[in-house]
Every structure is written in structure tokens, then in C-alpha cells.
Amino acid sequence: MAATREELKALVNQEIDRRSESLIQTALHIMKNPESGFKETKTSYTVQGWFKDLGIAYTDNLAITGLKGVVNGKAGDGPTIAVIGELDSMVVPGHPEEDPVTHAAHACGHHIQIGNMLAVAAGLLAPGVLEELSGRVVFMAVPAEEYIELEFRNELRKQGKLEFLTGKGEFIRLGAFDDVDLAVMTHSGSLDSDPGEVARDLVIGAGSNGLVAKRAEFIGHASHAGGSPWRGVNALNAATLAIQAIHMQRETFKDEDSIRVHPIITKGGSAVNAVPDAVHIETYVRGRSLDAILEANSKVDRSLRAGAMAVGARVRIINLGEMLPLINSPEMASIYRANAETLVGADNVGERGHGGGSTDMGDVSHLMPALHPHVNAATGQGHGVDYLVQDYQLAVVTAAKAMANMVVDLLSDGAKSAKEIVGNHTPLLTKAQYIELTQGLYGEELFPK
Ligand SMILES: [Zn+2]
């Protein structure tokens, strides 16, 4: 006699509860051993330990540190759902949990995502559950969501170890998503909400900005800063002027495009008594649609050239790829919401508007139905020194139940719901179109030539 969905969810939730202590300890262990993108060897090893313990067959070394484990439903064929966790940390000097050598720190809460993904896996492997599910669930531990350390990643690219600089972009390019039909993950969020907002436990967003990432290297000419500055060409002045020119574009950005441009100087000069001959900038150009991003990007390029031209320097503009705007599947969002409300009550499930940040989950959401809810269990500012997860029970255990229970809804009854969602969905891009688009957003220009 077949189990009902509610009976299956009870089995899943009991199993997650039974393992909750070790799942939370795993999240804490990852927090204490933070590693930034494409360097997550210890974190990857921790996930492999769990895959082995749970008996999950997996592929490793995907995009350097990534993993993909596969679990088959035993009730027949059906769509494949990817449940994703991100391996990487931020780099935040001064964070209380930073690695003292690398300054890596989990200031975006990705350590709870891995605990959370493993909890979903453990729950779905509870005795009696897979017998009632059709299709497959794959568990992906994906590197390098934070789009940082661009110089290091570009070096990996030049060495042929990568082509795209985000983990999910590489997973797509390498074919890891070729056999996947739907993709989900839970991201950490903060309880420190903006004035007028109430922080809820589990939150479904409207979507978020995409971006193009870039570097600019200003090339001047060094001379004695005191004795003969007129013989130099000051690359720092060129860069400063370029940043001012970028700021002067801001009145042309439309509110509805949610453009964000936020350059940093990663190299500002070498010695105070020499006119700087090499100054490097990194920036993103973010926006709500690819067209808006590309239009703003052309204004940024113009500004970079203007700074160089004014002082007689040169600039090398290096485009380093993208993250596409995130689109959440409304059908999956409503199934998720129902499960979340059962677990934490309707008052503790929220929705939020368009987000100004970016994620490479946006890339995945252009290829298939995707869902990227947040669990608000941290305090402090995302990417800041004060960002700390406080409620691990909510982040690792409760949020995983909501996700695992949604998977039960999608894949039970012959995977009827998942088949409907996939059948009614028209992807915005094919994999080939995605690769062509992304490759077009890498490249270099030297100005003047
Ligand atoms: Zn982040």
C-alpha cells in the first residue's frame, strides 16, 4: 500500500531531525574552515565524506572542487531535480571567523547551504521514501558563487583550468546540468532587515540583478614623484578620473533597471615616491535585464577610456564574464510556500521584491525552472564583518525540510507536478546560446591601441 505524501514528508523530516546534530556540526566545521572560490578542497572533502556515508554515488573534480551526487527514485522515470549547495566563502579581513592567513570568511552563509543540502539528501534517503518517488535527485556542491578574486580566476582561465569564472557557469559549460530539469537551493539571509520590513524565517524573492564583471588596468609611466613628476604619466590620476566619470553616468540610469556599478581599486601604486605607472580597478555592472546591463557597461567603458585619455595614459579593459538575472519559478514557489507554511506558520513565510545582488543561480534559471529562497537565520550585513548565522536549527534543519518536502511533492505520484512544471516551461536560453552569450562577455581591449 503506497504511502501518502504526508506520510513520506513525515519520514523525511524524522530522518533530518535524527541527524540534525551532525548536520549542524558539519555546517559549523565548514564555517571554521572557510575557503574562497575554486580553492574549496577541505569543504569538498567534507561533502565527499557525507556522500560516502549516505551511499550516494558521485562525480568529483567538477570545475576543480565541485561534486555531483546522484540518487534515483525507485518508482519509475521522471524529471531530475538538482539540489544545490555552494562551497565557497567570501574574503572579509576582520571577520570573527576569518582564516587568519587567507582572510576567507563565511560572510554570506554558504556553510549553512552545504549542511542544508546534505540534510535534504539524508531526509530523502530515509527508508521507504525513494520507493515512492519517480525521476532523480542530484546533489550539487558547486564552487565559486562569489564573483571575487578576479585576477586569480583569470589566471586559472589562462592556464586552461577554467573557461568561465563562476562555479555554476562552469558546471553548465561542462555538461553537469545536461541531465537536470529543475534546480533549487536555499540561501542564507539576515534578520537585520531594512526599516519598515519584517524579517520572516523563509522568504521567496521576486528575482535579482545580473552582472558583467570587469577589470581595468591603467598603464602610465613611472618617474620620481618629487624630482620630476612632469616626466611621468600618472595611472592613479587616470583611474580616479575614470571612477568620477562613472559616477557622472548615474543620473542616466533608470530606476527600473536597478543598475549598480561599484568599482574598487585593487592596485593603487607601488611606492609613494614614484609616479604610479600601474593602477588596477575591478568592478561589476549590475542590472535587472541583460540589455540594461550592456547599455550601462558601454557607459562604463567610455568612462574608463576618458580617464586614460585625459592624462595621456592607456587602459586595458578586461571583460570577465557574467551572472544572469535570477528568475524564480512561480509554480515551484507556490509548492515551496505551502511546505514552508506547514513548518513555520504562514506568518513566518515572506516574499520580497527585486534584489540588487547577483547569483550564478541566475544563469541556471535561464536554462530551466529554478527556485532560490532565503532562510533568515543570520544577523549583520551580508559580506560584512558582522555577518553571523545565529539559528542553525532554522538554517540547516527547518529550511532543509521545506526543500525536501517540496521535492516529495514534485516527484511523488509519478512525478506529476515536476512533469507539469517542466512541460509548461520555455527556457530563455539553450545551453548553446548560454555558452555563446557568456563567451562573448570575455575579452580585452587596449585603449588607445
Ligand atoms: Zn555573497
Ligand SMILES: [Zn+2]
Ligand atoms: Zn551567497
